[in-house]
Structure formats: C-alpha cells, structure tokens
Amino acid sequence: MHEMGLAEGIVETALNARGDKEGQITTICLEVGSLSAVNVQSLEFWMDLTLQKKGLEAAELKIERVPAKVKCDCGHEYRADDMFSGCPKCGSLIREVLAGMNVNVKYIEVEDEQ
Numbered sequence: 001m002h003e004m005g006l007a008e009g010i011v012e013t014a015l016n017a018r019g020d021k022e023g024q025i026t027t028i029c030l031e032v033g034s035l036s037a038v039n040v041q042s043l044e045f046w047m048d049l050t051l052q053k054k055g056l057e058a059a060e061l062k063i064e065r066v067p068a069k070v071k072c073d074c075g076h077e078y079r080a081d082d083m084f085s086g087c088p089k090c091g092s093l094i095r096e097v098l099a100g101m102n103v104n105v106k107y108i109e110v111e112d113e114q
Helices: 002-018 040-053
Strands: 024-034 062-064 068-070 079-080 096-099 103-110
Touching: 002 024, 002 040, 002 103, 024 040, 040 062, 079 096
Parallel strands: 024 062
Antiparallel strands: 024 103, 068 079, 068 096
C-alpha cells in the first residue's frame, strides 16, 4: 500500500515543479529501480487515481525500469536480477548496490500556455 503514498508524493512534486505556471502537466516520467520494492502495477493504479483527484487526468505517465547494478566485494560490477544470487565471478553475496533501489521523477513536461 506504500504505492499510494508514493503516488501522492510524486504528484505533489510535479505540481511544485510546475510552480506558478498555468500550463497543464502533460507528462510525468518516473524511473523505478528493480530493487526498489515498488509494485509497478500498483503504482500505476494509484498514480491514475491521484492524477484524477488533482484534475490532472490528461497527464501521461511513463515508467522506466532501472536495472540493479551492484559491485561485489571482489570488485566485479554486474547487473543483478535479485538480491539472492551470488556474484557471477566469485559467488559472494557481499556487495554494494550502485543503482536500482530508488524511485525518481526523471522529468515533468508542462504545456506552454503561449
């Protein structure tokens, strides 16, 4: 259910980014990391509801998946499909996540009124 709060925060971020401009928000593009623990279908559902609630139902939602990139204790960097598989080089489970754990607003497009 944390996708509901996430959606509300994203829409508020979009509205704050638009600022005092009167233009309609036309696109919100998100990056969702594969290790972010976010259910993309649930996020889409809550985004649609939240956009409707704020009168922004015309805005297009784009979601880009960001694969996880990790660095093993042995120094090998690789893409990880999950946190349960070991390093393909040495088999270790000790690693640092470099990318793929976050949800970010990549960009927001606002229609120019002029």
